[in-house]
Amino acid sequence: MGIALKSVGFSYLPGTPMAREVLSSMDLELEAGEITCLMGRTGAGKSTVLGIMCGLLEATCGEVSLDGERLEGRAGMRALKDAVGVVLQSSAQQLFADTVWKDVAFGPRNRGLSGEELSRRVQEALASVGMDPQTYSSRRPFSLSDGEMRRAAMAGVLAMRPRYLLMDEPSSGLDLPGREQLYHTLEGLRARGVGVLLVTHDWEEVELLADRIAVLSAGRIALEGDKHTVLIAVEELESAGLRPPSLVAVLAELRRRGLDLPHCFPSPAEAAAIISKALEEVAG
Amino acid sequence: MRDFNRISLGQHYPIDSPVHDLDARVKIVCVLALIIGAFATDGAAGVLILCVFTLLLVYAAKLPPLRVLAALRSVLVLLLITALAQLFFSPGRVLWEWGPITVTNTGVQNGILYSLRLAMAVILMCVLTMTTNAVELLVGLESLMSPLRLLRFPVQETAMILTMALRFLPVLLSRSSEIARAQEARGADFSSGRLLRRARSLLPLFVPLFASCFRDAEELGTALASRGYRGGKGRTRYRVAHFGPAEAASLAVVAAVITLAVWIHV
Amino acid sequence: MSLGGAAALICEGVSFAYPGREDVPALQDIDLEIRQGEFVALSGLNGSGKSTLCRLLNALFLPTRGRVIACGMDTALPGDLSRIRNLVGLIMQNPDNQIVGPTVEDDVAFGLENLGLPREEIRSRVEEALRMMELSPLRGREPHLLSLGERKRLAVAGVLAMRPRVLISDESTSMLDPPTRSETIALYRRLRDEMGITVIHVTHRPEEIMVADRVVLLGGGRLAFAGTPDELFRHGETSGEHGLLPPAIYLLVRELELRGRPLGDVPWEPEEVAELLWASR
Numbered sequence: 001m002g003i004a005l006k007s008v009g010f011s012y013l014p015g016t017p018m019a020r021e022v023l024s025s026m027d028l029e030l031e032a033g034e035i036t037c038l039m040g041r042t043g044a045g046k047s048t049v050l051g052i053m054c055g056l057l058e059a060t061c062g063e064v065s066l067d068g069e070r071l072e073g074r075a076g077m078r079a080l081k082d083a084v085g086v087v088l089q090s091s092a093q094q095l096f097a098d099t100v101w102k103d104v105a106f107g108p109r110n111r112g113l114s115g116e117e118l119s120r121r122v123q124e125a126l127a128s129v130g131m132d133p134q135t136y137s138s139r140r141p142f143s144l145s146d147g148e149m150r151r152a153a154m155a156g157v158l159a160m161r162p163r164y165l166l167m168d169e170p171s172s173g174l175d176l177p178g179r180e181q182l183y184h185t186l187e188g189l190r191a192r193g194v195g196v197l198l199v200t201h202d203w204e205e206v207e208l209l210a211d212r213i214a215v216l217s218a219g220r221i222a223l224e225g226d227k228h229t230v231l232i233a234v235e236e237l238e239s240a241g242l243r244p245p246s247l248v249a250v251l252a253e254l255r256r257r258g259l260d261l262p263h264c265f266p267s268p269a270e271a272a273a274i275i276s277k278a279l280e281e282v283a284g
Numbered sequence: 285m286r287d288f289n290r291i292s293l294g295q296h297y298p299i300d301s302p303v304h305d306l307d308a309r310v311k312i313v314c315v316l317a318l319i320i321g322a323f324a325t326d327g328a329a330g331v332l333i334l335c336v337f338t339l340l341l342v343y344a345a346k347l348p349p350l351r352v353l354a355a356l357r358s359v360l361v362l363l364l365i366t367a368l369a370q371l372f373f374s375p376g377r378v379l380w381e382w383g384p385i386t387v388t389n390t391g392v393q394n395g396i397l398y399s400l401r402l403a404m405a406v407i408l409m410c411v412l413t414m415t416t417n418a419v420e421l422l423v424g425l426e427s428l429m430s431p432l433r434l435l436r437f438p439v440q441e442t443a444m445i446l447t448m449a450l451r452f453l454p455v456l457l458s459r460s461s462e463i464a465r466a467q468e469a470r471g472a473d474f475s476s477g478r479l480l481r482r483a484r485s486l487l488p489l490f491v492p493l494f495a496s497c498f499r500d501a502e503e504l505g506t507a508l509a510s511r512g513y514r515g516g517k518g519r520t521r522y523r524v525a526h527f528g529p530a531e532a533a534s535l536a537v538v539a540a541v542i543t544l545a546v547w548i549h550v
Numbered sequence: 551m552s553l554g555g556a557a558a559l560i561c562e563g564v565s566f567a568y569p570g571r572e573d574v575p576a577l578q579d580i581d582l583e584i585r586q587g588e589f590v591a592l593s594g595l596n597g598s599g600k601s602t603l604c605r606l607l608n609a610l611f612l613p614t615r616g617r618v619i620a621c622g623m624d625t626a627l628p629g630d631l632s633r634i635r636n637l638v639g640l641i642m643q644n645p646d647n648q649i650v651g652p653t654v655e656d657d658v659a660f661g662l663e664n665l666g667l668p669r670e671e672i673r674s675r676v677e678e679a680l681r682m683m684e685l686s687p688l689r690g691r692e693p694h695l696l697s698l699g700e701r702k703r704l705a706v707a708g709v710l711a712m713r714p715r716v717l718i719s720d721e722s723t724s725m726l727d728p729p730t731r732s733e734t735i736a737l738y739r740r741l742r743d744e745m746g747i748t749v750i751h752v753t754h755r756p757e758e759i760m761v762a763d764r765v766v767l768l769g770g771g772r773l774a775f776a777g778t779p780d781e782l783f784r785h786g787e788t789s790g791e792h793g794l795l796p797p798a799i800y801l802l803v804r805e806l807e808l809r810g811r812p813l814g815d816v817p818w819e820p821e822e823v824a825e826l827l828w829a830s831r
Contacts, residue, residue, distance in 0.1 A: 042698070042727045056465055086469045090459070094466040096491035106488065110471030142495055147596060156470060173643075173724040175596045175754050176793030201728050243728060246757075246799050246820050253824030268798055272805030279811070279831045419652045451652050454694040503647035509610055510640040511648075511708065512632055512664035522659035522672050 001067050002031040002195060003053055003084070003164055008062030009219070010048050022048045024219030025062065030164060032195040035186060037206045039199075040216035041241035046199045049216065050088075050166050053197065055080030085162030089169055091153040095141035100126070100152050101133075103141055107160040125159035126152075128188060130181045147178045154185070164195040171205060183208060203245040207231065207265075215240050231265045247271045254278070297414040302530065303345035304415045308424030310531040314538040315412045321542035322401045330545035331397050331404075337541050338404050338411075345415050355410040356403055363399050370394035422447050423523050433516075440516025448504075456493070463492050558716050558748040559584040559607055559638075563616035566602055572614075576602040577771045580616070584750065586715065589742050591762035591779070592752045595793045598768040600752045604720045607750070608638040621715055636665065639714035641722045645701040646693075654696070654704055655680065655689040661712045679711035699730040706737065716748040717741060723753060732819075735761060756783075756797040761818045767792050799823060 010023040022045040030036050030053065040046050051057035052064065055077035064071045066079055097103035104122045113121065123133040129151040141152060150170070157165070171179045186196055186209060200206060206213060206227070213230040215223040217240035223233055230237075234252040237244045244252065247268065251261045259278045266274060298304075303311070322334050342352055356363070376390030413421070426443035433439050464474060467488045474485060561582040567575040577599045584590055592600050605611045606618050609625035621637045623630040642648060651657025658679050662672040680686045683703040693701060702722070709717065719738065723731045735758055741747045751758065759765050765782050767775035769792055775782060782789050783796035784804075796804075799820065803813050806827075813826050 041729070054469055056469065081469065081471075086466075088462065088466060090462045091466055093459070093496045094463055094470075094488070094492050096488045096495070106467075106472070107470035110473075145597065160470065173721070173754075176795070177595065241729075246797070247802060249820035250799070250802065250823050250827075253821055254827060257824065257828045259828070268801030269805050271802050272809055275827060276806065276809045276811060279827065282831050419656060422652075447652055448650050451650060451693060454692075455646055458694075500644070500647050503642055503644060504650070506605070506610060506640070507642065507648040508650065510608060510635055511661040512635045512712070513660075514632070514664065518666040519663050520666050520669060520672065522656065522663055522669065522676070524669070 002029050003080075004029045004063075004065045005049075005052065005059070006063040006065070008052065008059045008064060010045070010052060010057065011060050014060050021219060026216070026220050028214055028221055030195045030197050031212075032163065033190060033193045034211040035190050035196045035198060035209045036212040036214060037198045037200050037210040038214050038216060039201065039206070039242060044216045044241070045219060046216055047168065050086060050168060050197070050199065053080065053164075054084040054086040054166055083162060084164045084166060085157040085160055086166040087154050087157050087168070087170060089172065091157075092146065092149040094153055094156070095149060097141065099137065100131075100139050100141055100144070101137040103152060104156045104159050107156055111160060121159045121161065125155040128158055129155045129185050131155065147174060150174075151181070158189075162194070164197070165189060166197045168199045169201065170198070171200070171202060179205075203231070207245070215242065217241065228265070232263045251275075296417045297347060297351070298417070299346055301344065301346040301415065303341065303411070305530065306415075306534060307526050307531050308416050308420040309428050309525060310527070310534055311412055311416055312421070312424050312428060314534060315408045317538060317542055318408055319405045321545055322404050325545050325548075327548070328393065328397060329548045331400050333541065333545045333548070335400055335404055338407055341411055342407065345411055347411065347414055352407055352410050352414075356406055359402065359406050363402055366402055367395040367399045370398050418450050419447070419523070422450070423521075423525070427525055438516065440519060444516075456497070459496060460489060460493050464489055556586045557583050557619070558586040558588070558621060559750075560619040561606070561616065562619070564606060564613045564618055565615040566606060566611060566613050575614075575771055577606070580773050582766065582773065582776065584748060586748050587742065587746050588764060589739065589749045589751070589762045591759040591765045592750055592768070593754065593759060593765065593792065593794060594768035594774065598792075599771045600768055601720055603768065604640065604718050604750070604752060607716075607718060608640050609634045610640075632665075636712050637714055638716045638718065639709035639712060641705055641709055641717065641719045643721045643724055645698070645705040648705040648708065649693045649701060652692065653689070654685055654691050654693065657693065657704060658707050658711050661708055665712065675711045675713075679707040682710060683707040698726065699733070702726065702730065702734060710741075714747065716750065719749065719751045721752050721754075723755070723758065731758075754793065756789075756794050757799070757818065759794065760797060760800060
């Protein structure tokens with residue numbers, strides 16, 4: 001079960017003199033019930049990947065499959081649109097209705113829901129992002145704070161019960177309590193079997209949430225794996241234009257100067273112990 | 285998904301030509317004068333003189349003729365309606381009849397002339413916008429309108445608003461496409477349905493767009509105040525306007541051509 | 551780092567409430583002094599009043615009680631308004647909302663035009679600012695064709711051209727990706743080091759707080775803490791209350807201290823830490 005991209009390529013304006021290749025040959029899988037973090041430098045093509053995965057963009061080459069079935073053409077994009085929810089950085093700007101309730105209901109209504117079922121969906125969605133339906137339902141979206149608007153936008157997507165959720169840097173600009181609420185929501189979704197793709201730059205977030213990590217660079221996935229492999233792969237991260245987590249970087253810099261240190265992702269105390277020991281050995 | 289940003293806004297065609305180099309104010313005045321002149325002339329000779337002059341202008345500005353003609357496409361319908369209106373409803377010697385519709389000799393002549401006038405006006409505007417970038421145009425307009433300040437008309441402030449509107453147009457365009465995508469992902473359908481339905485379905489597009497504009501306007505206001513903007517009073521200008529021999533010559537030539545065209549009564 | 555004794559910004563018993571919401575003041579009894587040449591990090595949870603304080607410091611808002619003295623001038627006195635806005639520059643989160651000119655150079659010139667400077671002066675200052683922000687080759691470009699990092703630099707250039715003595719950055723790094731963020735912080739540090747500009751940087755990020763000389767925390771509109779970053783993070787509970795957890799590098803350096811390897815001032819970049827450790831071996 002999952003969304004699979006195989007050798008997927010994407011170019012803007014293909015076949016014209018202004019063609020620009022963004023993705024050359026990408027392999028990526030988003031599994032149900034897992035949180036996958038997609039990382040990469042700005043401009044590497046992460047937004048394009050999101051666009052392809054949610055059915056807004058069509059890959060110029062390669063295969064896209066949903067739950068084992070290969071998807072083609074408009075019907076394929078429609079299938080993705082139905083199964084995948086996407087929350088972009090600008091999503092807080094998408095609120096338009098008179099009340100939060102009506103806005104969250106917009107998505108499921110478009111899918112043909114009404115009455116009891118609709119009401120249930122809206123309440124569930126609001127609750128799952130930590131907004132009490134009683135307090136928030138009749139609020140006007142434009143009276144909400146920035147953090148609340150983001151949550152309302154997310155609720156609007158969750159109300160459609162997508163099987164997969166894509167999010168583009170959802171924690172950028174949030175303060176600590178805001179992030180904690182977000183992570184709580186994402187963990188809840190994972191527990192319910194939703195496959196989540198998170199575009200992020202934040203190592204703490206990755207360390208906390210990621211089941212899988214994929215690093216996009218030069219149009220393909222340059223590095224993939226779980227926390228234990230990716231967070232310490234300093235050379236690969238740097239050639240993809242990313243800076244490794246700070247403690248990993250300290251160890252790497254010391255290694256470059258000749259200190260013999262293991263490749264690992266330590267806690268501050270562990271790092272201090274490792275470094276102290278190595279420095280003593282060099283001194284002695 | 286953000287390729288909208290790559291288009292440079294405005295039809296400005298940046299090449300080197302004597303027309304491009306002219307001061308914007310002179311160009312604005314000349315073009316307006318020529319358009320007014322075109323509608324003020326009395327007969328075929330006058331219109332033809334101005335037409336030829338317009339084409340010479342296009343040539344002098346080194347503009348690709350096809351691009352310029354393409355601009356006529358947008359007014360094709362209007363041209364047709366004007367031509368037909370003149371054709372069928374002018375008095376004069378009847379050439380052909382079919383029921384209530386009569387075609388007269390003056391009808392034919394007027395039809396052609398009016399179409400030519402309209403086409404000229406469009407082409408002249410095109411020459412103006414293709415040889416002058418938006419900044420220069422606005423600065424030129426502001427300068428031309430400055431005497432209105434004596435009538436308490438807020439010239440600088442108006443120019444400022446127009447400049448900012450121009451600067452933010454691409455931002456709004458890309459934002460509206462982002463919002464459209466977000467709503468499409470929620471199942472909104474902007475492309476199908478009868479006219480009324482479609483208008484209503486645009487609410488999820490326009491409301492957020494306007495709301496975000498208001499939010500940004502607030503920040504923008506803060507930025508303007510922080511950067512010391514207090515309206516037009518006491519402001520100086522970074523850009524230099526120039527009025528040299530080329531500009532004087534252009535004004536003279538255009539004045540002469542218009543005078544000739546209007547004086548001829550053929 | 552010697553801090554010139556002169557005070558750049560002073561808040562004396564400042565309170566502020568938004569019109570119509572006098573029952574819920576945004577700021578209460580703020581007493582604060584920021585010296586010329588200091589790099590101050592301003593932080594606190596969302597809604598704690600950080601943005602409001604920023605706008606009081608450059609006279610966009612006037613305090614409902616108390617007074618704000620910016621570069622020696624009381625913000626409530628009408629005559630000095632223009633001068634205060636000139637000396638205290640503000641950079642906000644979204645660079646797009648600060649760029650008003652149709653081209654890069656026109657935008658940088660905007661503030662100078664407002665000051666009514668003669669054309670030659672404007673021209674030379676525009677050149678200077680473009681050069682400092684490495685934007686000279688892009689001078690004729692339309693702003694929407696610039697990358698986010700370039701737009702950020704343009705926003706800073708526009709303020710720098712006015713030769714401010716204080717730069718207030720209101721969460722100006724929160725929309726940026728890590729490399730651009732580092733660049734921006736490095737830029738602010740350079741402005742402080744080379745030009746003596748006082749920097750007030752509003753941020754949620756503990757790593758960015760580490761570079762500051764002092765941290766000021768707001769909580770519920772009141773001053774909750776003012777001290778060095780080290781003092782802040784030593785008391786994990788205080789910082790945690792305000793949504794700030796000590797960054798990993800800070801904890802590392804503390805742990806090394808416990809093991810008898812003090813590094814002194816905690817540096818910010820991993821490279822700096824490694825260099826110091828290597829040198830200490």
